[in-house]
Amino acid sequence: MWNWEYAIMILPEILKALKITVSATFVAFVVALVVGLMLTLARRSNFKPLSLFAGGFVGFVRSTPLLVQLYFIFYVLPEYGLSLTPFVAGVIGLGLHYSTYLAEVYRGGIESIPPGQWEAAKALNFSTLNTWKKIILPQSIPPVIPVMGNYLITMFKETPILSAITLVEIMQTAKMLGSHSFRYLEAFTIVGVLFLVLSYSSSLMVRRLEVRLNLR
């Protein structure tokens, strides 16, 4: 049965692991944001090899399981001389995986820009770089921020998979606590509640952000 004393005793250790989980989420999210944008731009490029590569990369990453990708990065790459810590391998794997989804989000935002904006930019003789920087991206990103926020939450809930490559995040910590004491109820319940509280409160924030952006 539920033991409060035990639950309170293990709470600090779980919270410490939560820090790893949260920072892995954010670092992976930044990777996904940056790589996702690069993928979107590469796919729109007139330079065929680049757009084909980006399209192939997206197709490949999306059609293989995240777990396989993580194993590959963490266990196979060292055989070719590239050894990564569990944290680095984890954020790269998670980040690259979600970059393919964020690329779609960027694309949606970019395609919603009316052609007249591109034409005005050209008529004013803006360079390609400045057209993106000053005209297109500042208009296409704000409307998709809520969707990006939802991906952040999804990624957060996906982090327990990183325990598979030995990252001692919240789930791995709970498992270890359980195997020490043969008590699993408290540890896993705390983990579940923490995910619930953080995900749900974040989703409320995203919804509020959405309302605010719609008002603009």
Place this chain on the structure above:
Amino acid sequence: MSVPLKLIYNEDPTKNTGSEARKNIVGPIVIYNNISKSYGDLQVLKNIDLEIAPGEKVALIGPSGSGKTTLARLLMTLEEPTSGTIEVEGEMLWHQRVNDKLIKANEKHLHQVRGNIGMVFQHFNLFPHMTILRNVMEAPRNVLGLSKEEAKERAVKMLAQVGLSSKIDAYPAQLSGGQKQRVAIARALVMRPKVMLFDEPTSALDPELVGEVLEVIKAIALEGEMAMLLITHEMDFAKDVADRILFFDQGRIIEQGPPKKIFNNPESERLQTFLSRFNRH
């Protein structure tokens, strides 16, 4: 109505050398040479030959879908001609001459020649995420490479000339259609193009807002410096402003001449029919 009639377009004294040099150029500033444009099977422009002199004001009239807008869009490099060449100030626009052979121009070449052209669109196409001031100063800053102060000074002056000094901190969504189009005109003018294209600048406006925009364009035309290509359905305006009227129908220039001749003695039957439709309104 608070639009000043006198627009000081060329306030930069260093530009005088440029305009003097321009007088020495005998040739036209724009030449369309046997230009055709097709979309699939639909040919919207058929072997157009047209020359525009520096400072000349040319009005394009004709039924919708006659190819007027496409003619302007080819010059703004928004569309590529299917065949033929366009020259701006003696320089090929869509082509480059390499070893005596004409090849398709690269973006660098297009960028360089395009700088001579400015355009005002039917639907304004202002940048909604920028204030009015930034809409006007962003291109001088980023394209012409002016300092922030210079770009701002130029933009503020230009906005004053279209009568919108009080709106510089507003966003496009807060303006009326007529005000938006005046901002769009300022935004194009601030780049000091040698040729300005107006693509039905008042067609998207409520009738009561048409006047203020036409007045601004008229004032610019009186300055005389720039060549202008005006696509319009406002016949009185065309009569007032243009040196020459071109009547377009089905992708061809059917008739052209000074406004008096076009409106008082139209020769072709198609132009007569077209004008009679207008007079009935």
